[in-house]
Amino acid sequence: MTQRASVAPQTVPRCVAILVYDGVTMLDVAGPAEVFKEANGFGADYRIVLLSPLGEDVTSNLGFRVAVDGAVSAEPAPDTYLVPGSDRYPRTPVPRNLAEAARVPAAGARRVASICTGAFILAAAGLLDGKRATTHWRAAAELTARCPTCRVEPDAIYVRDGSTYTSAGVTAGIDLALALVEEDHGPDVTRDVARALVVYMQRSGGQSQFSAPLQGPPPRSPALRKVTDLVTANPQDNHSLGELAEHLHMSTRHLTRLFHEELSTTPARYVENIRFDMARALLDQGHTATRAAALAGFPSYESMRRVFARKLSISPAAYQRRFSTARRAGADE
CATH class of the missing domain: 1.10.10.60 (Homeodomain-like)
Incomplete structure (x- = not known):
């Protein structure tokens, strides 16, 4: 077992608020949350809360009921606001109330981040306008179509543009969460967390390692x-x-x-x-x-x-x- 490091805790816990909603991808929620929770064992001080648009419990993509800590509007602005993805929103428009549930807290947060197709919710909230971003490689073209002012980087594992972060498909949320922990507590703590979770501290290569070959349409000529x-x-x-x-x-x-x-x-x-x-x-x-x-x-x-x-x-x-x-x-x- 990895020995726990000693890091001076923050005076006030850093609140990591995660937006959940019906159909949310469970791994997009659990993966990053596990990183922040594990970091607390090495001296970090993160407080993780799950928020839904109206404060009601939600049902994940796996059919599991997810209990929430409250409504988005009832909580003070978090330090870090995470918006997980769903299989629904590359296929359908993002509801206005869900876009608002991302936009309002993001305005007061120190940083806002999306996991996988959560980028579609950020885009619907206007939070990706004029910014660089990424999402799951299968949905990159659709994100470009929905947010034409956004520069989508389909091969990136995660992208930072100012205080806005976006990550690629599914487990890339873990990569992003590790990067956020490193910003807060440095590489030594992050390395301990990665070892404890048995994951790469930083993966080499991009999403093309995982993509299927030649998905483009055939030539017209x-x-x-x-x-x-x-x-x-x-x-x-x-x-x-x-x-x-x-x-x-x-x-x-x-x-x-x-x-x-x-x-x-x-x-x-x-x-x-x-x-x-x-x-x-x-x-x-x-x-x-x-x-x-x-x-x-x-x-x-x-x-x-x-x-x-x-x-x-x-x-x-x-x-x-x-x-x-x-x-x-x-x-x-």
């Missing part, structure tokens, strides 16, 4: 669809710009323009992305990194390693250790 189908079916072939253009009997300039207009990328980068996605799948299946590089069409392992480092900030071997299985080696022995 039949010619471009033909090229993308060819690359996807045979990523090991020679897919240089000249070869692709010759296959379609068009100029390299015209093909490059088609890729830019419809896919917002270049032919070379598209081929690289296809090979990267195939390499990840092969690593997930247990192939060696060298074999995955060859089957995915990379010229060498080193070229694949550079792509992994640029996209995920980890090596292919580290990716395979982290994501190919959730079972520790030897756990069943």
Whole structure:
């Protein structure tokens, strides 16, 4: 067990208020709350309260009844105000009363933070206007559409813009809570909390480590669809710009323009992305990194390693250790 550190407590406990409402994602609430609670064991002094818009108990996304400490309007402004997410609000508009339940306390809080799709509630409250933000990678495009003045960073684990914080999907709320504890009490306490919870103090890489490959819509142009189908079916072939253009009997300039207009990328980068996605799948299946590089069409392992480092900030071997299985080696022995 980690030895408890000694940190001088605050004169007044730091109030961490968490907004809960019907359909709230339970892990978005429990994960950050556990971080702050654990920090108290190492000398921090956080007081955690659960607030709902009207002070009534709510039902979480798991069907659990969540007892609250009171109504948003009945509590003084908290030090930290957390707004968890829900599966509902990327799909439906945020109700006005819920947006107000985020906006009013946030005005007096030292800092306000959203977990996962809680960013949609902050956006509906006008709290993300003109700011950088993130959310779950699946909902990033929708957040951009709903908050066009907000600069959404879909690959970030969490983003800070002034006193406003937003985090990515689900467990990224734990990453954000650790960052908030570090702001308050420094890295030593945060390291102790992370060790006690058996989590990373700071994860390398971004959300693209966890996202499914190539989720974008197919090209509209039949010619471009033909090229993308060819690359996807045979990523090991020679897919240089000249070869692709010759296959379609068009100029390299015209093909490059088609890729830019419809896919917002270049032919070379598209081929690289296809090979990267195939390499990840092969690593997930247990192939060696060298074999995955060859089957995915990379010229060498080193070229694949550079792509992994640029996209995920980890090596292919580290990716395979982290994501190919959730079972520790030897756990069943």
